[in-house]
Amino acid sequence: MIDTxxxxxxxxxxxxxxxxxxxAHARGSGLLAAVLTAANALAVTAAVWTDGVLRxxxxxxxxxxxxxxxxxxxxxxxxxxxxxxxxxxxxxxGGYLKQESARHFWPLWLLLWSALNGLFxxxxxxxxxxxxxxxxxxxxxxxxxxxxxxxxxxxxxxxLVGLLGSMSxxxxxxLVYAAYGVLDIGLVAEAIESGPVAWTAMTLxxxxxxxxxxxxxxxxxxxxxxxxxxxxxxAALSALVVKAAFYLALRLWLDVFAPVLNEAAANLLGxxxxxxxxxxxxxxxxxxxxxxxxxxxxxxxxxxxxxxFPLLAATPPGLARDNLLAAVxxxxxxxxxxxxxFFLAAGMVQxxxxxxxxxxxxxxxxxxxxxxxAIGLAGVALIGLPPSxxxxxxxxxxxxxxxxxLWWWLVVMxxxxxxxxxxxxxxxxxxxxxxxxxxxxxxxxRIELPALLLGLIATFGLGIAAQPLWVLLEQGAFG
Amino acid sequence: MGAGVFHILVxxxxxxxxxxxDPVPHAxxxxxxxxxxxxxxxxxxxxxxxxxxxxxE
Numbered sequence: 001m002i003d004t005x006x007x008x009x010x011x012x013x014x015x016x017x018x019x020x021x022x023x024a025h026a027r028g029s030g031l032l033a034a035v036l037t038a039a040n041a042l043a044v045t046a047a048v049w050t051d052g053v054l055r056x057x058x059x060x061x062x063x064x065x066x067x068x069x070x071x072x073x074x075x076x077x078x079x080x081x082x083x084x085x086x087x088x089x090x091x092x093x094g095g096y097l098k099q100e101s102a103r104h105f106w107p108l109w110l111l112l113w114s115a116l117n118g119l120f121x122x123x124x125x126x127x128x129x130x131x132x133x134x135x136x137x138x139x140x141x142x143x144x145x146x147x148x149x150x151x152x153x154x155x156x157x158x159x160l161v162g163l164l165g166s167m168s169x170x171x172x173x174x175l176v177y178a179a180y181g182v183l184d185i186g187l188v189a190e191a192i193e194s195g196p197v198a199w200t201a202m203t204l205x206x207x208x209x210x211x212x213x214x215x216x217x218x219x220x221x222x223x224x225x226x227x228x229x230x231x232x233x234x235a236a237l238s239a240l241v242v243k244a245a246f247y248l249a250l251r252l253w254l255d256v257f258a259p260v261l262n263e264a265a266a267n268l269l270g271x272x273x274x275x276x277x278x279x280x281x282x283x284x285x286x287x288x289x290x291x292x293x294x295x296x297x298x299x300x301x302x303x304x305x306x307x308x309f310p311l312l313a314a315t316p317p318g319l320a321r322d323n324l325l326a327a328v329x330x331x332x333x334x335x336x337x338x339x340x341x342f343f344l345a346a347g348m349v350q351x352x353x354x355x356x357x358x359x360x361x362x363x364x365x366x367x368x369x370x371x372x373x374a375i376g377l378a379g380v381a382l383i384g385l386p387p388s389x390x391x392x393x394x395x396x397x398x399x400x401x402x403x404x405x406l407w408w409w410l411v412v413m414x415x416x417x418x419x420x421x422x423x424x425x426x427x428x429x430x431x432x433x434x435x436x437x438x439x440x441x442x443x444x445x446r447i448e449l450p451a452l453l454l455g456l457i458a459t460f461g462l463g464i465a466a467q468p469l470w471v472l473l474e475q476g477a478f479g
Numbered sequence: 480m481g482a483g484v485f486h487i488l489v490x491x492x493x494x495x496x497x498x499x500x501d502p503v504p505h506a507x508x509x510x511x512x513x514x515x516x517x518x519x520x521x522x523x524x525x526x527x528x529x530x531x532x533x534x535x536e
Contacts, residue, residue: 159521173507
């Protein structure tokens with residue numbers, strides 16, 4: 001079973017080579033690579049589930065020289081989510097993209113997927129930097145696929161911001177290496193001690209990552225970049241790429257910098273998160289276009305994830321902290337599924353109607369029943385209504401906030417939820433306007449099913465069957 | 480910024496006059512440079528595209 005780890009990076013990479021060599025069969029071989037990669041990632045998750053933490057030292061080189069891949073519960077949970085979403089996005093893209101753009105889409109998309117899997121599995125700080133850069137490069141290139149002026153300038157900005165973020169991260173890595181002489185996450189965690197070097201390294205690395213995770217006030221690059229990309233790309237960027245930066249911040253926070261943390265840093269992240277929730281939700285409410293709304297909603301949802309840091313820091317180790325951690329992961333996973341479903345459905349609306357202005361959506365519910373239903377399902381998960389995973393996660397975060405007496409986070413989350421309900425219902429109320437519609441009645445299972453399934457998983461799958469996540473996270477993530 | 484970070488990494492490799500320098504940071508810098516070059520190429524391609532759009536025939 002040890003071989004499945006390198007395969008999750010190698011399979012999409014091989015697929016990328018295959019689609020570059022024969023662009024005529026790009027769709028077929030791309031889809032094949034997608035199915036194989038996703039199946040392999042699920043096998044990794046299952047193996048972590050049954051056997052505990054997996055580790056593979058590539059080429060037989062051991063610590064500290066070799067390149068190691070490691071999967072614990074946290075990586076496995078994110079890996080499973082990312083690969084399911086990516087598979088859905090691939091199927092959707094197979095039906096959505098025209099021949100011309102598909103030729104450029106597949107190689108970049110499989111590269112991005114490979115980088116994503118590498119990032120979730122990499123076990124040392126420098127390989128994380130490499131995968132982070134690969135992810136940023138392929139994401140920026142994918143985002144600019146439409147070739148419009150807005151898309152290119154938004155993605156140029158995204159690329160430069162991403163570079164700044166990675167350089168800041170790399171400087172942190174350099175400091176860690178200079179101080180401790182190791183890069184493996186486990187070894188660094190053992191060697192690290194509280195002091196100015198560790199603080200500076202932590203600030204640089206986490207700072208670089210929140211730039212990439214688009215935490216307020218560094219979110220300025222996200223809405224234009226995500227809103228102007230083709231629909232499958234927006235879905236992947238919003239659901240997976242920013243989540244990867246968050247995963248890395250969480251991993252560093254929990255595993256590497258645990259001894260040097262203080263409440264001030266956690267509170268700062270929490271305050272930025274709170275600002276992101278309020279500002280992102282407000283802008284989403286005011287957005288004129290469906291995809292812009294979804295992009296601002298991503299800014300807000302990332303805010304919730306960062307509110308968890310002060311709560312985690314204030315909770316003593318034990319069952320309550322484990323539950324809180326699982327709740328945060330659940331929130332991130334649910335948002336991944338829901339936002340991908342939302343963007344895919346928004347893409348269907350845009351393609352059929354020729355635009356995605358929210359005010360002119362009247363009649364969409366009649367013309368595009370599946371897309372509207374998918375938006376509704378994803379909306380349930382984004383607002384956090386029961387039985388979605390978000391509901392469960394927010395409930396546990398609120399409960400912990402009350403127990404700790406940190407009521408201000410509670411207020412922020414409540415307001416954010418209200419605003420989310422407002423912007424989702426704004427879309428749905430327009431869509432259900434009864435008007436004679438100029439649209440065709442669209443029925444294309446290949447692009448409808450992925451969006452619907454993602455919405456369903458977010459709303460029902462992760463809400464009702466959240467228990468397995470706890471079991472999975474017990475493999476090395478709780479402690 | 481990139482060049483500065485790479486210089487720091489090279490500086491870290493120094494282990495005294497007698498000892499050979501530590502090879503690991505050099506490997507890191509090499510990888511970093513490759514990544515930085517490809518990122519620059521992509522940024523230049525974007526910039527060129529924007530420039531072409533800016534002045535129509």
